[in-house]
């Protein structure tokens with residue numbers, strides 16, 4: 246995810262901003278930039294692709310070229326020799342670049358718009374009156390941009406952020422806060438941004454809708470950032486910006502206003518985190534932080550793609566081509582394979598297309614029969630998994646159309662594919678995939694719905710209903726995280742010493758079981774097996790006795806009755822059933838010892854909330870065993886070898 250840091254105060258801020266951005270590096274980024282405003286109102290912007298060392302080099306280079314230009318324009322009568330003139334001018338430019346006491350900085354992790362200097366923030370309007378840094382997504386950016394272009398505005402980047410700068414500038418006459426308020430009212434989506442105004446040193450205006458923004462109060466200086474680590478070395482006194490609020494920041498502090506107009510009093514809190522905890526936003530591990538980021542991962546992934554029907558231009562596929570497809574084949578490894586399994590059910594049911602799903606390392610060697618009527622969808626969080634890349638190459642060489650679903654812009658998979666659909670989960674640091682899984686599953690639904698829309702296999706009213714259900718998912722995930730934590734903890738405490746866990750499910754519940762079982766084995770090293778519940782009596786039933794916990798995914802589906810019968814079979818063998826069920830399904834409680842409820846949604850979408858308790862169960866057991874959940878033994882986040 247991107248990072249924002251802003252400062253206004255008594256100290257020169259170049260180093261403060263760069264250091265703040267460095268503290269946000271753990272979030273991942275591919276480009277960065279700064280806008281610096283000195284007390285005379287002179288504004289400098291610098292952008293760089295790559296890491297912050299590149300941004301530092303760009304700042305130095307900017308100072309150097311300004312110096313050389315100044316040296317070149319020295320009158321010939323100057324008493325200084327040319328070398329001395331250059332040195333003096335270099336010094337002057339350095340001083341100028343370093344004297345700014347108001348500024349904003351940004352690290353960008355590209356989600357839409359390629360990685361380039363033009364797309365790096367800050368962005369401004371053409372006259373350079375307003376400069377902004379933005380996190381999140383402005384969903385109606387294309388519509389706003391078209392309107393602004395029709396009025397003669399020229400854009401220099403592909404980003405949604407630039408639209409916001411243009412929009413604020415359009416409303417900016419003499420009141421910066423009013424300009425931000427008016428612009429904010431025209432935006433849809435979820436975002437946080439900070440604006441800096443040329444000629445207005447000592448002022449930053451921020452706004453927030455569903456993306457974090459926090460004020461850091463120092464002595465005679467104020468910070469405004471997307472996360473506390475950005476300023477933790479300078480102050481521990483913070484104020485949180487809430488949704489639909491504007492924050493007006495000066496060296497003396499922050500004023501909070503509702504977008505609707507009312508002033509708001511905001512309590513000052515003191516954080517007692519150390520640096521490490523701050524990086525994890527107060528969570529004890531990255532994995533737990535990333536589990537809590539799942540609502541955002543889903544929200545960002547579906548956001549603008551549901552704006553008008555289902556929009557997936559990244560697929561690079563026309564509607565007529567979609568109708569001519571003979572088959573969809575999903576390939577992936579590990580967690581990504583499980584996401585593809587959900588995709589199989591969704592595409593078959595909604596788009597009525599035959600689907601195959603294979604593990605990439607199997608697919609690449611099984612000499613599959615493929616041609617140009619096939620759509621091969623390679624799912625890979627990192628975009629670098631060797632087997633998945635090999636499967637993609639094989640498919641492409643056979644004439645199939647290849648689409649990559651990945652979380653990493655610029656990864657190898659994006660270069661080897663005909664089309665790329667990004668999951669927008671933000672950088673995942675925990676080795677065990679969590680938020681990238683739910684984002685991948687969200688893409689599976691988008692893809693299935695897009696195919697259904699293109700092929701006319703679902704009524705448009707049904708597509709609209711499912712779009713609404715998808716839009717509601719992030720909130721349901723948030724509710725699930727809150728409501729299941731305690732019951733899951735109790736179950737983990739009870740079963741922490743169990744030597745084996747069996748997971749059972751059917752239909753879309755099966756990939757949830759496979760993924761839940763994988764989480765438990767990879768972070769707590771407990772042996773697990775996951776099975777299609779109907780298959781249990783053909784073998785695994787022999788494993789059951791009163792010491793066996795059996796996790797059954799019994800969420801709503803047309804086969805719920807069948808799952809309940811399978812649960813009864815398990816109970817009859819004395820095993821202990823922990824069921825995950827949809828809220829309100831009291832009948833599940835009659836069959837299982839323990840039930841963890843997840844909120845109701847369309848049954849096909851239930852895997853997204855249902856995976857949450859299973860991730861947390863694995864997490865709690867691993868913690869109780871004192872294991873390092875972020876870096877489990879023998880595992881690598883990216884598997885670049887076969």
Ligand code: F6R
Pocket residue numbers: 578579580581582624625626627628629630633676677678679763767882883884
């Ligand atoms: C499990 C996990 C792995 C990956 C697998 C594929 O938590 O993270 O199973 O899913 O190594 O990686 P990607 O998706 O990067 O291709």
